[in-house]
Amino acid sequence: MSLDRHIIIEIYPWETRVGITEDGKLVEVFWENPESKVGKIYKGIVKDVVRGLSCAFVDLGFNRSAFLYTGENERFRNRGSVFSMLKKGQTVLVQVKKEAVAEKGARVTQDISIPGRHLVLLPNQEGVSVSRRITCDSRRRDLKRLLEEAKPQGVGVIARTNSAEAPNEEILAELRELLDLWERIKRSYESTRGPGVIYEDLGIIECSLREYLDVNTKAVLINHYEEKLRLEELLQDKHPDFAFLLRYEEGDLFDKYGLEKELKHALGRRVWLRHGGYLVIDETEALTVIDVNSGKYTSNSEFEETALRTNLDAAAEIPRQLRLRRIGGIILIDFIDMKKPGHQEEVLNRLQQELSKDKAHTRVMGFTKLGILEMTRQKSRHRLRQLFTGGCRWCRGEGRLPAVGSVANEIRRKLVSMDYILANTILCQANPEVIRELSHDGNSMAYIEKRLGKRIMLEEEPGYDVATYKLFSR
Numbered sequence: 218m219s220l221d222r223h224i225i226i227e228i229y230p231w232e233t234r235v236g237i238t239e240d241g242k243l244v245e246v247f248w249e250n251p252e253s254k255v256g257k258i259y260k261g262i263v264k265d266v267v268r269g270l271s272c273a274f275v276d277l278g279f280n281r282s283a284f285l286y287t288g289e290n291e292r293f294r295n296r297g298s299v300f301s302m303l304k305k306g307q308t309v310l311v312q313v314k315k316e317a318v319a320e321k322g323a324r325v326t327q328d329i330s331i332p333g334r335h336l337v338l339l340p341n342q343e344g345v346s347v348s349r350r351i352t353c354d355s356r357r358r359d360l361k362r363l364l365e366e367a368k369p370q371g372v373g374v375i376a377r378t379n380s381a382e383a384p385n386e387e388i389l390a391e392l393r394e395l396l397d398l399w400e401r402i403k404r405s406y407e408s409t410r411g412p413g414v415i416y417e418d419l420g421i422i423e424c425s426l427r428e429y430l431d432v433n434t435k436a437v438l439i440n441h442y443e444e445k446l447r448l449e450e451l452l453q454d455k456h457p458d459f460a461f462l463l464r465y466e467e468g469d470l471f472d473k474y475g476l477e478k479e480l481k482h483a484l485g486r487r488v489w490l491r492h493g494g495y496l497v498i499d500e501t502e503a504l505t506v507i508d509v510n511s512g513k514y515t516s517n518s519e520f521e522e523t524a525l526r527t528n529l530d531a532a533a534e535i536p537r538q539l540r541l542r543r544i545g546g547i548i549l550i551d552f553i554d555m556k557k558p559g560h561q562e563e564v565l566n567r568l569q570q571e572l573s574k575d576k577a578h579t580r581v582m583g584f585t586k587l588g589i590l591e592m593t594r595q596k597s598r599h600r601l602r603q604l605f606t607g608g609c610r611w612c613r614g615e616g617r618l619p620a621v622g623s624v625a626n627e628i629r630r631k632l633v634s635m636d637y638i639l640a641n642t643i644l645c646q647a648n649p650e651v652i653r654e655l656s657h658d659g660n661s662m663a664y665i666e667k668r669l670g671k672r673i674m675l676e677e678e679p680g681y682d683v684a685t686y687k688l689f690s691r
Contacts, residue, residue: 220433228441260411281322335380338395339373494527504547524553536571545596611682640690647686
């Protein structure tokens with residue numbers, strides 16, 4: 218599929234950002250995040266082995282132990298129980314698969330993978346796999362034969378999509394580089410006094426170029442001249458065909474090319490579609506739900522055609538939002554109901570066509586009996602909203618606040634039962650909106666004062682959220 222891709226790089230002393238645009242729209246953003254651990258390889262120490270969960274907890278030098286699930290590790294299959302393979306206090310070589318989330322520690326694996334531009338080396342596995350996105354049968358056979366002959370025994374290799382057009386000599390040279398790197402990692406593992414990191418991948422700029430620099434890339438823009446010269450030299454050495462794409466531009470490139478605005482829109486729940494429909498995206502810890510609505514879309518055609526047009530727009534936009542927002546895990550999409558099976562198939566095909574542009578692994582299960590589309594997307598990095606937003610001290614993450622009237626009624630009930638107070642005055646401190654609600658209802662306050670035989674003083678506290686209040690005797 219032909220794309221018009223631009224890679225936009227912003228470098229400042231406090232951060233580095235890389236934006237990927239396709240056909241004029243922002244689809245992915247990457248930050249140089251020193252705290253990110255995904256992909257790093259560690260020497261760890263087994264702290265505990267849990268038989269019932271087929272897992273081990275591994276100390277990597279973090280505050281929380283990492284979680285190693287042995288059931289999905291290739292090296293544990295058909296080789297006895299977890300207890301025969303891992304012991305408490307044993308050192309292990311692991312790679313971080315998923316970041317720590319909430320109360321859960323990082324998830325790690327012993328199925329190490331070392332990515333290159335054309336290949337992924339799997340040192341603890343066996344066999345050769347070819348990317349499903351390489352559809353030419355003859356090229357798939359050639360790549361499989363080439364790598365099976367070149368790789369050593371006991372090592373696995375994946376031929377990535379980029380290898381489809383790459384010369385065989387370049388692929389074999391990269392295989393040798395990856396094998397040399399694996400030998401260095403093993404030596405570092407033996408010499409390192411764990412626990413701790415022993416290997417981490419390239420920086421964010423080099424990783425982005427490795428993943429996205431291909432025939433679809435029309436330009437690489439960067440706002441740092443010295444870094445531009447360094448990358449130019451790197452490209453001339455390894456990828457001379459792409460060196461001419463690199464261009465220096467001064468200033469705030471994210472703002473200049475509209476990426477900043479798109480990032481802010483990506484933090485909202487509502488996303489407008491091309492013909493007036495819109496999406497509502499709700500992210501939870503367990504899953505993400507996307508609701509498709511017709512919105513402003515009006516048509517003289519029948520409802521079925523309106524639903525189809527809106528759903529096709531949604532199917533084109535949803536994959537971009539998943540990439541941009543870094544949404545992973547279980548995803549449920551509530552498309553507008555369609556009666557014709559052919560229309561469902563058309564929407565599904567559009568969705569899968571757009572998902573094919575995504576580097577992350579996705580799987581579409583299809584429509585349920587209720588008409589909800591189920592899919593999953595590989596989850597690894599922090600979501601966009603986790604990077605840009607923090608917990609709300611008012612709603613405590615619930616997303617809603619108590620109603621002002623409800624809180625005012627609660628205060629009235631508390632006051633009317635405070636006849637045990639000996640003092641002649643009771644002070645109520647609360648959020649300004651709540652105080653205004655109490656003040657405007659003079660009859661209720663007069664009733665409470667008469668019943669208690671005490672004076673009620675109301676005092677605004679701008680620092681209080683709606684649900685917070687205090688009652689004092691004076």
